[in-house]
Amino acid sequence: MRHRVKTKSFHRPKEQREALLVNLAISLIEHGRIETTLPKAKVLRPFIEKLITLAKEETIHARRLILSRLRNNKRAATKLFKEIAPLYKERNGGYTRIYKLPKKRIGDSAELAIIELVDYEKE
Numbered sequence: 001m002r003h004r005v006k007t008k009s010f011h012r013p014k015e016q017r018e019a020l021l022v023n024l025a026i027s028l029i030e031h032g033r034i035e036t037t038l039p040k041a042k043v044l045r046p047f048i049e050k051l052i053t054l055a056k057e058e059t060i061h062a063r064r065l066i067l068s069r070l071r072n073n074k075r076a077a078t079k080l081f082k083e084i085a086p087l088y089k090e091r092n093g094g095y096t097r098i099y100k101l102p103k104k105r106i107g108d109s110a111e112l113a114i115i116e117l118v119d120y121e122k123e
Helices: 014-031 038-055 060-069 074-088
Strands: 033-037 096-104 111-117
Touching: 014 033, 014 038, 014 074, 014 111, 033 038, 038 060, 038 074, 038 096, 038 111, 060 074
Parallel strands: none
Antiparallel strands: 033 111, 096 111
């Protein structure tokens, strides 16, 4: 039974799970769209949406919080503040979209999904 279990463990220790989430978020910020498994995309969605909401504030405190959550990846943080957050100034949430893919991964038959930033076209 999974009573009162709020986090998806992915059968990994906490540190590895957090590192996975940060790496997925950095990839999504850099590329605008990534392909991953459906459970990972569902866990990534609230994490990245909170980062974008925080980046809309444009304060030093918000910048430091984002840098700490992205493990001091300055390139991703800068892109988040200068390119991504201004696109969503008037939007109150729902910055990401998840598409389920009809194919499954060959090795373990995992469900695949694409998670992308809404209304974000890369140059």
